[in-house]
Amino acid sequence: MNREQIAQVAHEVNRAYCASLGDTSQPAWADAPQWQRESALAGVDMHLKNPDASPEASHLNWYEAKLADGWVYGEVKDTEKKEHPCMVPYEELPPEQKAKDYLFRGVVHALAGVAAAEPPVEGNVSPPAFHPPIPAGQSVPAQGVRYIGRRETHDDTLYGSGTWAQGQVKPVSAALGRRLLRHRDVFEEVELSDPVVAGAVVQPVKAGETPDEASQALRDQVQNMDKAALKEFAQTHYRVKVDGRLSLTDTRSHVIQLIDRYGAN
Structure with a gap:
């Protein structure tokens, strides 16, 4: 599946979704004007290039593109006047x-995962990659992260x-750092002057572990998570949004299926 x-x-x-809200003005893709198609394509490209981008970032990307094209705020969407009620900051x-x-x-993200399972074509993205063990003693790029949460x-x-x-600072891998720093009220980034030895870096797969061992460690880990933690785990590790209507048991089962399919990511 391409972009x-x-x-x-x-x-x-x-x-x-718009029709469910009573807005039936949206045309089908085949009838959509070129500017509307390009807007959707730009949004797809942004998320494929920035898999950790939030919905707020998605709106900002859309907003800046509209602004550059001359659109302004209007209480009612008017394509001729280039007015749109969503031309406001995300929080509004x-x-x-x-x-x-x-x-x-x-x-x-859901279709990017489907695309990854198909023969590669231009525009496809790769599935979540398995991070192989890093031999002990090998230097790896790292960043520093400091715990700034309220608890001791x-x-x-x-x-x-x-x-x-x-206040503790730890050297972590770039991938783990990105995940931790999504929680800006708990962690902050600090600079490290030199690369660190792999043995001092928290890796998704520790040196000496096989993929099966790493996956089993994750299965054991999710057994003690509540529903909110399981949903966050799936989103962070596999970029999959779990249906919030699922029970705790079904949510955990879904996360374990992701681990079995993609491994320790």
Whole structure:
């Protein structure tokens, strides 16, 4: 599935959602004007290039593109006047409009995973990659992360980075750092002057572990997670949004299926 096919599905999902809100003005993809198709394609490209981008970032990307094209705020959408009621900061959007950004992001990442299982074509993205063990003693690029949460100690059971003391700095891999720094109220980035030895870096797969051992460690880890932690785990590790209507048991089962399919990521 290429980027245009992903954009088409995202457009049709948005059209169906708008219809559920009483807005039947959205045209089908085949009838959509070129500017509307290009807008959807730009959104797809942004999320494929920035898999950790939030729904807020999605809206900002859309907003800046519209602004550059001459669009302004208007209480009612008017394509001729280039006026749109969503030409406001993300925090000022009503919940039903914020939902569009969540839906768009979810569709792109879900279909990117489908595309990865198909023969590669231009525009496809790769599935979540397995990180092989790093031999002990090998230097790897790293970044520093400091724990700034309110508790005196913090036991990180979500990402497996261990126990943190208030103000403690740890060298972590770039991939793990990106995940931790999504929680800006808990962690902050600090610079490290030199690369660190792999043995001092928390890796998704520790030196000496096989993929099966690493996957089993994750299976054991998720057994103790509540529903919210499981959903965050799936989103962070595999870029999959779990249906919030699932029970705790079904949510855990879904996450374990992701681990079995993609391994320790």
